[in-house]
Amino acid sequence: MWRRALLTAATLTFCLADATAAGDYELVMHLKHRGLPELQKAFRQISDPDSARYLKFLSQTELATLVGATDQELEEARGWLLRLGAEPSSLRVSGLRDTMSARFSAPAGSANHGVGVEDRGGWWTQLGASQRPESVQFVVRRDHLTRSAASGEKGRRSVFKGLNSSFGEYTVPKIKAAYGMPVDLVAGNDTTLQMVWGPGTFGYSPLQLAAHKVAECPLLDLSKVHFDTANHGKSGGDNFGEGNLDVKMIASFGLNVKTIVSNTNTSASTEEGNGFGQAMLDFITDLAARKVVPHVLSLSLGSLSSGSCKLLCESVGKEGKFTEGECNDFLQTQRQVCMFISDDQTARINTAFQLLAVRGVSVFGSSGDGGSHYSFQPFSGGAIADALSEVSCKYQMPVFPTGSPYIVSVGGTMWKGDGSHPVAWEEDKTYGTGGGFSWQFGMPDWQKKAVAAYLVNTTGLPPASSFNKAGRAFPDISGVAVEGTSQSSPLVAGMFSMIVDKRLSKGLPALGFVSPRLWKVAAAYPGEAFLDVTEGGTALTCDNGFPAAPGWDAATGWGRPIWPGLLKHLGEDEVTADTLVI
Incomplete structure (x- = not known):
């Protein structure tokens, strides 16, 4: 979350x-x-289903020679x-x-x-x-490290609902049933790997996972879940709850896939401050350099992009009530708002995502819990908070890393009545699925036709001046997010791990960066791989936002997964086993 x-x-x-x-x-x-143009060319060809080089991933040695x-x-x-x-x-x-x-x-x-x-x-x-x-x-x-990692949960959502509490209709079996996914489907290939990551107190409780197994997922093999670092988080911390949710979801929907839980830093600054961006860059850089990489990675944590934070403080500064310095200082008192230092930092992270893609890793990221205006919710704390909230409602404020064009952005849905009727996730007009357009990264070619149709045909869009219509559009797809989009990302990632598992068992390569193929399948076979979500939107407390609409939209993407269709369109292709070099 x-x-x-x-x-x-x-x-x-x-x-x-x-x-x-x-x-x-x-x-x-x-x-x-070195060789960034060659890397970008390799990325495009390896990720393009119509390319002769599709899914011919590069090894660590080949990539080191290239860059x-x-x-x-x-x-x-x-x-x-x-x-x-x-x-x-x-x-x-x-x-x-x-x-x-x-x-x-x-x-x-x-x-x-x-x-x-x-x-x-x-x-x-x-x-x-x-x-x-x-x-x-x-x-x-x-x-x-001279201070302990953050252990409090101040500033969190007022109610953090466990999956075994009042949301009984959203149990793992019921979500799988809604998606058409067999509840007893388990992984069959020992080489399939999936991963979740976070810094600070990020971790999980084996006891809670065992209780989750008894309550909702009896086939879950607890021995398949393990840390790859010495840092196992800290119970009671913000990111510990995050890690528990991530592990439950990815392990339940990627059932019995080997699950790696990674915490690469225990500093409080990486959980509550701008050290987070560096911790993410360190992790992604190190991961791309490993000899063995996971097939699927889910990233639930993030914040407003550096471009959004710059726009906020520039706008407040122009009004003359507060200086940009005062704005930046205030944002440093808010939780999960501006955790990336600069566009340069996010650009380097973006390159690292490309490196992972050409290694064969599918990266999924949460689209955010603050609609299209916030990381999480309106600002609080006096006149400057009011001024920032006012500016935030004038613009659509994209978040990162979900705004990277090199990961699959996962938005949030909930049910209206029952599992057959999904709508965009929203809670009390305060929290809701994130969506929008990146200020920093341009729109990739595979998005342009569907996004143009959305912008032309949809009524109720926010003012054109409030967003970058030429930017990377997100989310790509959505999943159940009654616990926030930190639930939907690992949930959907686990489903894709099962597709990868099927592919590996047939001698096929993993899916790597799967967005171009997802958009192609969704456009060519409407209603087969994704159930369109056409209700709800991203406005929340503001008077404008992106509405859900037929086809792709900036609230729920192409919609929620339909397991049989996903398996049909992604579980087979003509790529042979000798292309897999992970």
Whole structure:
């Protein structure tokens, strides 16, 4: 569930979760990618169902050769780190040769030892810019964790409803029945992998998962779920509840697929502040460099995009009531609002999503819980909050990472009467499915025809000046989200894991970046793979938003899954087994 997170002071350092000494810190150099035009070409061809190169994924070694640094560039970067005082034995190069890290020793309490921090915009941590090698794009500093991860749940939705409580009509068996998915369908291939991720207190309770198995999913094999990191979260934290929901959903709908739970940082700043964006970049960068990658990844956490945050503060500043600096400071007191530092940061994350796609990973992301105007709900806290809420209602404020054109954005639905009648998810006009158009990323070709039809044929659209009609449109599809879109993303991701499992058992490759194929199937075979959702919208507390409509719409995408149709159109193709190199 997308929950607003408190941004701490605008610093770009963040915490290490290991057992290093209190004064130790780590520098991570992100090296400039070579061959980006070739990567983008490979991405388009590998993801295009009509291409001869479709689903011919690249291995870690092939990708490192394509985008990684040269031996000379790595040697120059290594020498620079050593001259700065790096511990030689700590030097590490990623599997894609696009990052290099090293540990440094510093007196305890010297939080910015030798490191200059640039606040918002530009590269995040500027260190010796005049002396660093040309191949270094930016450098980030991680400090030793000196404070515990966030453990409170302040600012969350007033009622966090468990799946075994008052929403009994939305049990796993009933949702599967509504989607036409057999309740006893289990994975049959031991190599199929699915993953959920989050920082801070993100984790899950084996006891709660066991109780969920007894109550709703008796065939769930608990031994299939495990962590791949030493960080197992912290009970009571915001992201711990998030992790519990993610695991329950992906494990129930990707039934008995091997499920990886990953928490790559335990710092409070990565759960409640702008360190989240760096934690996500670190995770995605590392994941793309692994020898073995999951077939399906679900990302439920996120916030307003950097472009949305910039628009908010620029607009408030122009009104003259508050300065942009005061706006930024206030946003740092709100939960899960602006957790990405800049467009540069999100662009690098976007590239990492492309790297995962050409490795064969299908990434799914929650579309947000604040309609098309907020991360989560209107701002609170005095006159500046009122001013920001007023600006938010004038514009459609896209969120990230769901606004990336390289993941599948999953919106939310609920039932009107019973499971046969889905509508856009909305709760008390305060929370509801996210949707809209990216300010930063352009609309991919496979979206243009259907989106144009929506914009031309739909009445009740928000003012054209309030959104970027040429931007990436989201969501792509939707799923049950009575617990927020953090329920719908892992739920739908688990269903796609089962399709991948069927494909792997037939000797076919995984689906990789599946959006182009989804849009093609939805347009060519209406009503077969997705049930159209035509009621509801994204306005919530504002007087404008995107309405659900026939065909694709910016509230629920193409609609909710129909399992037999998905399996029919995605479970088969003419790609042979020798193309799978994951």
